[in-house]
Amino acid sequence: MENAEFGLEQYPYTNFDELRLAPKFAAECLGVSQQTLVLLEKEHDLQIDRVLRGTVPVRGYSLDDIFRIAAIRRDSGHIKGFPRPITISTYVQKGGTAKTTSSCNLGIMFSLAGFKTLIIDNDQQADVSSMMGYDPDLTAEELVDLGIPGDRAVTGHIGNLMRVGNMYQPMELSEVIRKPFGEFGPHLIPAEDSLDDMDIVLRNANGSDFRYSIFFEQARSGKLPHCDFSKYDVIIMDNAPSGSMLSRNSMVAADFLICPIRMDKFSFRALSRLAYKLGEFAKDFDRSPEIIAVPTMYIRNRPRIQANLDRLKNLFPGKVTESPLYLSEDYSKSLEDGLPLALWRAGGENSLGAMRNVFGEVVTRIRELLEPSK
Incomplete structure (x- = not known):
């Protein structure tokens, strides 16, 4: 499900601004009916482009339109937010399990559900950055020479914003942040290979295990003029499978x-x-994140696979989503088209449908833990 598993060596350039989505798919992305979509457009005087389907002009939604409508629904009270901002880390110390796929698509779905979302690429391989249309290897000038806009280059990462030690040039959030689908879509703090040195920076810092925690708390509370995270409801981090200080901090x-x-x-x-490691965290730090395990690469009607799923649920009762992510070529096909699965209209029930089901369970689980019944 991740690019390495399918041998994808690069992600093609797609001009997200030029994409237009049909009303049916736009409504499905937002979880509303097409009739509700039309009512929202009229109520808020939204001007939706018309595109030709054969000889008939029909509404064609830009990605900015879709995420703008999601924000309107949230601001209008049609979508219930969380009682407080949350931080999510996608991690397990094993490669090829769909961590990057999950981080990218769940982050997009949070925005489609009206949550103001920040995705942080916490892996020097920068696969989330690539999935969202950015090139971690080429400069802006080199991209322009290839006919790709220079703003698809990566100019900084979380290390430039944290300003811990003197390894990285201090930068403003406005210099680092990327907004691939417009202001109302998920925002991205990208990565590139120099992020690898962040492991050394963190190891040499005072309170090395808590540097991300301190940074997020300060950025969310407005204590960092150069880096304001106060507007984000959800921060979701993608991590490398290695047990680095970056992953530990996240x-x-x-x-x-x-x-x-x-x-x-x-x-x-x-x-x-x-x-076990999280149990040790709880002892050392008096806190530990809640696990939400997502079964991936699932194949129906395979007794061994089902037995393993049952075993997983027995090992981690109440922490495994009922909906699995199925083994599907759609993940690689969507990337070949230059789009994450969550925004790829050709996604099927076993791919996009399954990802939406998992997202629904994740949101429900978060609400249950943040809003326990009285």
């Missing part, structure tokens, strides 16, 4: 840990080690 800072798990014993072992 786990300590997280309220929720989303753990995509393949249905094999090696992934189970990785999750078991992680659960």
Whole structure:
């Protein structure tokens, strides 16, 4: 489900501004009927472009239109927010489990649900950045030479914003942040290979395990003039499978840990080690994120796969989503078209439908934990 598993060496350039989505798919993305979509447009005087379907002009929604409507629904009270901002880290110490796929698509779906969302690429391989249309390897000038807008280049990462040590040039959030789908879509703090040195920076810092936690608290409370996170409802971080200080910091800072798990014993072992590590965190730091395990690479009607899923649920009762992510070529096909699955209209029930189901369960689980019944 991730690019490495399908041998994708690069992500094609797609001009997100030029994309137009049909009313049916736009409504599905937002979880509303087409009739509700039309009413929202009239109520808020939204001007939607018309595109030709054959010889008939029909409404064609830009990505900015869709995310703008999601924000309107949230501001109008049609969508209930969380009682407080949350931080999510996507992690398990095992490669090829769909961590990046989950981070990217769930982050987009949070925005489609009206949450103001920030995705942080916390992996020097920068796959989330690439999935969202940015090139971590080429300069702006090199991209322009290839006919790609220079603003698809990465100019900074979380290390430039945290200003810990003197390894990185201090930068403003406005210099680093990327908004691939417009102001109302998910925002991105991208990554590139120099982020690898952040491991050294964190190890040499005072309170090395808490640097992300301190940074997020200060950025959210307006204490960092150069980096204001106060408007974000959800921060979601993608991590490398290695147990680096970056990953450790993201786990300590997280309220929720989303753990995509393949249905094999090696992934189970990785999750078991992680659960033990979180238990040690709880002892050391008096806090630990809540695990939400997501079964991935699931194949129907395979007794061994089903047995492994049952075993996973027994090992981690109440922490495994009922909906799995199925093994599907749609993940690679959407990237070949230059789009994350969440915005790819050709996605099927076993891919896009399954991801939407998982997102619904994640939101429900977060609400249950943040809003316990009285």
